[in-house]
Amino acid sequence: VVTYETVRCWCDKFGEAxxxxxxxxRRKPGSTWHLDEMFVTLRGEPFLLWRAVDEHDAELDILLQKRGDKDAAKRFFKRVMRSNPVSRKIVTDQLRSNPAAKAEIPKLANVKHVFVKAAARLNNRAENSHQPTRERERRMRGFRDLKRTQKFLSCFGPIRQHFALKRHLLRASLYRKQLAVQFVAWREFAEHAQNPSTSF
Incomplete structure (x- = not known):
């Protein structure tokens, strides 16, 4: 018998590691960034959750912000660049703050920028990558605190993707084999997280 509060404490202690x-x-990030935003309500107030994924659907980074203006977009671009190599192509929706922010970042000046029209947004990988967050939001009966939500979702994305194999593309036997490999790797991650001296 484990309480929700105990699970929350475990997430706080081990999730980031x-x-x-x-x-x-995981493998090296791809050369294309797909960026998109979704609205998240925290205690009745709307916030924008910015997300970037590569062409392999791997989540690069997220950032929860109050606004969706040029400064917010610029802040998110810089955050993604801190932990990922500069892309060769960026795919976004038609939010005007994205090109305005990109133009003010020298490293992104020559990066190709592709705009996805509203009618074609189902092809945007970042748009589809919001679905697990929506599902988690429903199961948790909404998010509440800005910092805690940012911390939780930053951990939730990579960990969920570690186990989220493309089951519809695999035979049952191959799926079970690959899932077993993921669990072996997970046990190693857990051991390293509990013994920091062996992590590097």
Whole structure:
């Protein structure tokens, strides 16, 4: 019998270390960034959750912000660049703050920028990557605190993707085999997180 509060404390204590190990072990990020925003309500107030994924659907980073203006977009671009190599192409919706922010960042000046029209947004990988967050939001009966939500979702994305194999593309036997490999890797991540001296 484990309470929800106990699980929350475990997430606070180990989640960040687990997510860090998962990110370090996965393959090198792709050269295309897909960026999108979604609205999240925290205690009745709307916030924008900015998300970037690569062409392999791997989540690069997220950032929860109050606004969706140029400064907010610029802040998110810089955050993604801190932990990922500069992309060769950026795909976004038609939010005007994105090109305005990109133009003020020298490293992104020559990066190709592709705009996805509203009618074609289902093709945007970042748009589809919001679905697990929506599901988690419903199960948790909404998010409440800005900092706690940012911390939780930053860990939730990489960890969920570690186990989220493309089951519809795999035979049952191959799916079970690959899932077993993921669990072996997870046990190693957990061991390293509990014994920091062996992490590097």
């Amino acid at each position: 687990f997510a860090h190990r998962v990110k370090a072990a």
